[in-house]
Amino acid sequence: xxxxxAATAAIERLDVELGARSYPIWIGADxxxxxxxxxATVESRDVLIVxxxxxxxxYVAPLKRALGERRVELVELPDGEQHKTLRSVERIIDAxxxxxxxxxxxxxxxxxxxxxxxxGFAAACYQRGVDYVQVPTTLLAQVDSxxxxxxxxxxxxxxxxxxxxxxxxxxxxDTRTLTTLSAREYAAGLAEIVKYxxxxxxxxxxxxxxxxxxxxxxxxxxxxxxxxxCCEIKARIVSEDEREGGVRALLNLGHTFGHAIETAVGYGExxxxxxxxxxxxxxxxxxxxxxxxxxxxxxxxxxxxxxxGLPVAAPRIGAGRAxxxxxxxxxxxxxxxxLVLLERIGSAVLRADFxxxxxxxxxxxxxx
Amino acid sequence: xxxxxAATAAIERLDVELGARSYPIWIGADxxxxxxxxxATVESRDVLIVxxxxxxxxYVAPLKRALGERRVELVELPDGEQHKTLRSVERIIDAxxxxxxxxxxxxxxxxxxxxxxxxGFAAACYQRGVDYVQVPTTLLAQVDSxxxxxxxxxxxxxxxxxxxxxxxxxxxxDTRTLTTLSAREYAAGLAEIVKYxxxxxxxxxxxxxxxxxxxxxxxxxxxxxxxxxCCEIKARIVSEDEREGGVRALLNLGHTFGHAIETAVGYGExxxxxxxxxxxxxxxxxxxxxxxxxxxxxxxxxxxxxxxGLPVAAPRIGAGRAxxxxxxxxxxxxxxxxLVLLERIGSAVLRADFxxxxxxxxxxxxxx
Numbered sequence: 017x018x019x020x021x022a023a024t025a026a027i028e029r030l031d032v033e034l035g036a037r038s039y040p041i042w043i044g045a046d047x048x049x050x051x052x053x054x055x056a057t058v059e060s061r062d063v064l065i066v067x068x069x070x071x072x073x074x075y076v077a078p079l080k081r082a083l084g085e086r087r088v089e090l091v092e093l094p095d096g097e098q099h100k101t102l103r104s105v106e107r108i109i110d111a112x113x114x115x116x117x118x119x120x121x122x123x124x125x126x127x128x129x130x131x132x133x134x135x136g137f138a139a140a141c142y143q144r145g146v147d148y149v150q151v152p153t154t155l156l157a158q159v160d161s162x163x164x165x166x167x168x169x170x171x172x173x174x175x176x177x178x179x180x181x182x183x184x185x186x187x188x189x190d191t192r193t194l195t196t197l198s199a200r201e202y203a204a205g206l207a208e209i210v211k212y213x214x215x216x217x218x219x220x221x222x223x224x225x226x227x228x229x230x231x232x233x234x235x236x237x238x239x240x241x242x243x244x245x246c247c248e249i250k251a252r253i254v255s256e257d258e259r260e261g262g263v264r265a266l267l268n269l270g271h272t273f274g275h276a277i278e279t280a281v282g283y284g285e286x287x288x289x290x291x292x293x294x295x296x297x298x299x300x301x302x303x304x305x306x307x308x309x310x311x312x313x314x315x316x317x318x319x320x321x322x323x324x325g326l327p328v329a330a331p332r333i334g335a336g337r338a339x340x341x342x343x344x345x346x347x348x349x350x351x352x353x354x355l356v357l358l359e360r361i362g363s364a365v366l367r368a369d370f371x372x373x374x375x376x377x378x379x380x381x382x383x384x
Numbered sequence: 385x386x387x388x389x390a391a392t393a394a395i396e397r398l399d400v401e402l403g404a405r406s407y408p409i410w411i412g413a414d415x416x417x418x419x420x421x422x423x424a425t426v427e428s429r430d431v432l433i434v435x436x437x438x439x440x441x442x443y444v445a446p447l448k449r450a451l452g453e454r455r456v457e458l459v460e461l462p463d464g465e466q467h468k469t470l471r472s473v474e475r476i477i478d479a480x481x482x483x484x485x486x487x488x489x490x491x492x493x494x495x496x497x498x499x500x501x502x503x504g505f506a507a508a509c510y511q512r513g514v515d516y517v518q519v520p521t522t523l524l525a526q527v528d529s530x531x532x533x534x535x536x537x538x539x540x541x542x543x544x545x546x547x548x549x550x551x552x553x554x555x556x557x558d559t560r561t562l563t564t565l566s567a568r569e570y571a572a573g574l575a576e577i578v579k580y581x582x583x584x585x586x587x588x589x590x591x592x593x594x595x596x597x598x599x600x601x602x603x604x605x606x607x608x609x610x611x612x613x614c615c616e617i618k619a620r621i622v623s624e625d626e627r628e629g630g631v632r633a634l635l636n637l638g639h640t641f642g643h644a645i646e647t648a649v650g651y652g653e654x655x656x657x658x659x660x661x662x663x664x665x666x667x668x669x670x671x672x673x674x675x676x677x678x679x680x681x682x683x684x685x686x687x688x689x690x691x692x693g694l695p696v697a698a699p700r701i702g703a704g705r706a707x708x709x710x711x712x713x714x715x716x717x718x719x720x721x722x723l724v725l726l727e728r729i730g731s732a733v734l735r736a737d738f739x740x741x742x743x744x745x746x747x748x749x750x751x752x
Contacts, residue, residue, distance in 0.1 A: 044659070073724060112713065113541035113545060116711060116712060119716070119717060119719055133591055141547060142545065143545060144547045144548055171477060172481075177510065177511060178510065181512055240600060320552065344486075346512070349487060349488050350429075350486075350488055351486075
């Protein structure tokens with residue numbers, strides 16, 4: 017990551033290349049208010065904004081102004097992962113039907129990853145698929161969940177068990193919204209940023225180590241550079257493997273362990289990014305046990321996550337429960353748990369060929 | 385339609401050509417029990433059969449035998465269109481999660497169009513998409529709904545408002561199952577057969593007129609020929625236009641009026657095929673008003689549907705209510721109702737350029 021690139025902070029545009037379903041990612045300060053950007057992204061005249069009760073008072077008014085002359089309706093969900101359910105999807109569909117929106121309508125998901133996942137899935141299902149735009153307002157959503165078309169809701173048995181691949185028409189990441197995040201939510205987003213360095217880009221990881229103070233201080237230029245780099249990596253991976261047949265699975269580093277944590281403690285207790293942070297440490301620990309990750313690299317990973325105030329230890333849910341919950345994860349194929357493991361910082365690999373005993377040892381030390 | 389083709393009744397195979405998502409349609413007597421066909425169609429070792437309480441006692445046992453050594457679980461839904469809801473989808477997903485089925489599982493939809501639509505949508509959503517196979521046991525499902533990947537459930541505000549395009553891995557149409565259909569259900573399937581003649585194939589329509597007695601008697605050879613011809617037409621149309629951007633919309637002849645009927649009288653009161661029959665007559669009537677369909681052809685259409693015991697008049701729900709319900713139909717784009725109309729028997733066209741007064745006249749005479 018060059019320092020020159022890191023210094024710029026104008027409005028930037030990246031593209032996710034998916035043929036007829038390609039779309040832009042806009043990144044910049046105050047772009048939530050930009051009519052020009054929404055005019056270039058939202059074709060429809062009928063729009064339903066989906067948001068939550070914490071984001072609504074902050075950003076619905078400027079977003080409505082940016083949407084200009086369109087007919088705009090609003091659904092306000094309660095905030096939190098525990099509301100990422102089919103019930104919330106139904107509320108959105110009820111609202112779409114009640115306002116007689118047709119196939120040519122568009123949803124705008126204004127909020128964090130939870131709002132984006134729910135609204136994206138509602139858009140995937142309503143009339144067998146309508147347009148939607150992601151307007152992520154958390155760091156986690158800006159660097160990860162708003163890009164790539166994974167949508168869905170949780171089930172008591174597992175995270176995101178119900179969902180669809182449905183690409184947005186665009187992503188509008190307004191970096192100014194990050195100033196209103198709680199410290200905990202902000203840190204949760206940093207966990208996904210660490211993930212991108214680990215799986216693909218050791219220089220980006222090293223840049224994060226050098227930039228801890230700026231990132232913790234939410235320095236706008238540093239943040240925008242980090243968001244852009246994550247979106248570049250994600251856009252390329254999604255373009256290569258839209259439906260996770262191969263390389264896209266690497267983006268799940270820490271997520272199989274993390275999903276088990278989230279499901280075990282109850283949705284909403286740990287933030288997704290917090291569970292991913294602890295999950296990354298478990299994946300790194302297991303990679304080290306298998307002899308593929310050096311002890312010094314494992315220490316650097318723990319250190320970086322800790323310096324962002326993230327948890328590096330899993331809750332004591334017990335190894336047996338963790339293994340059971342990992343068995344429901346979508347990365348399981350033919351009964352065999354597949355895990356994203358690290359060869360070194362900057363290089364991840366999807367493996368199912370590890371001894372079960374090493375997984376058990378990792379879980380026993382991590383969860384018991 | 386050649387008489388030579390009509391005379392054969394062996395197991396036949398057609399293919400829906402969709403690149404990597406191509407799949408076979410098998411048509412024949414007793415093929416529900418064929419291990420060879422299921423081995424060629426269902427890759428997965430973990431299978432969930434979705435059926436209803438009327439079909440289960442008749443066909444679950446032979447289907448299980450055909451599925452051989454696979455692990456087979458079962459969900460039995462209550463019979464009827466009124467159960468085509470998100471609740472039923474949730475029941476299926478609960479069962480999939482409870483039996484710890486993963487991304488490599490497959491659903492088998494055993495039943496009519498309702499079961500196929502619900503199970504197909506559950507397969508589209510579970511873990512963002514798993515395999516499913518259609519085993520249609522009604523005439524309507526064999527000639528129409530099991531082919532093409534339209535899945536979904538109803539909403540109080542409209543038919544199939546919640547759904548997905550998700551192609552099956554194969555369709556196994558066992559013509560022997562048609563012997564157990566009620567007269568009313570059987571006739572409902574004939575309505576869709578009439579539709580295929582009307583939109584694409586005047587010779588097929590004329591063949592149906594000549595074959596009324598054989599079709600009403602459920603003559604196996606005649607039936608198989610009719611099913612094959614419908615599947616041929618549908619497979620070609622779906623291959624050309626999977627997501628209904630163009631020609632596929634013609635398959636909705638009679639459906640915009642029909643959906644209004646079904647929603648107005650309450651799901652399950654009229655069978656889907658009955659509503660389509662009355663809807664076809666309305667579409668034909670309007671086509672005649674617009675000067676594009678001859679009076680003699682309109683009479684032939686009424687006559688053929690009547691000779692199959694199908695309704696040719698809509699219920700008296702009122703023109704205003706009908707128009708309101710048509711406004712929620714998925715064929716509406718930018719506030720304008722688009723209708724499939726007939727130029728002549730064998731040629732349909734999608735139109736939005738008609739005078740609203742002619743639509744009102746049709747609805748007033750048809751519904752008031």
